Amino acid sequence: MEFNSNKPIYRQIIEYCFGRILTGAWVPGERVPSVREMSVELSVNSHTVLKAYEYLQAEGLIASRRGMGFYLDACALGTVNRLRREEFFSTTLVDLAREMDLLGITPAELIEHLKGITGDKE
Numbered sequence: 241m242e243f244n245s246n247k248p249i250y251r252q253i254i255e256y257c258f259g260r261i262l263t264g265a266w267v268p269g270e271r272v273p274s275v276r277e278m279s280v281e282l283s284v285n286s287h288t289v290l291k292a293y294e295y296l297q298a299e300g301l302i303a304s305r306r307g308m309g310f311y312l313d314a315c316a317l318g319t320v321n322r323l324r325r326e327e328f329f330s331t332t333l334v335d336l337a338r339e340m341d342l343l344g345i346t347p348a349e350l351i352e353h354l355k356g357i358t359g360d361k362e
Contacts, residue, residue, distance in 0.1 A: 241282050249288050250292045253282065253288065254296065257292065257296055258324065261316050262321075269311065269312065269314060271309050271310065271311050272311065296310075301319055
């Protein structure tokens with residue numbers, strides 16, 4: 241994994257974990273990599289991975305089982321979708337609206353281009 245210098249590494253690890261959940265690489269109810277395993281896999285400090293895992297645990301995506309490691313919650317996919325949608329509407333969409341305003345792009349123009357990208361005929 242290549243890290244972007246514009247975002248804290250632990251946040252990028254969270255996004256990486258989100259990707260693993262969304263693609264089905266991490267299956268609900270099954271064990272996820274330990275902090276040590278993940279730190280070796282990504283070549284980062286284990287404290288950085290632990291910070292990401294603490295966030296995932298606080299959001300209810302993973303749960304620790306004493307002596308056994310972390311396991312993916314059954315509702316993880318829905319939670320990730322909710323979290324990503326919240327980020328989209330609170331950050332990505334706001335940034336997009338500002339950029340559209342600077343460039344003089346109207347919502348109608350955006351919709352027309354989106355239709356072309358998605359193949360939507362309506």
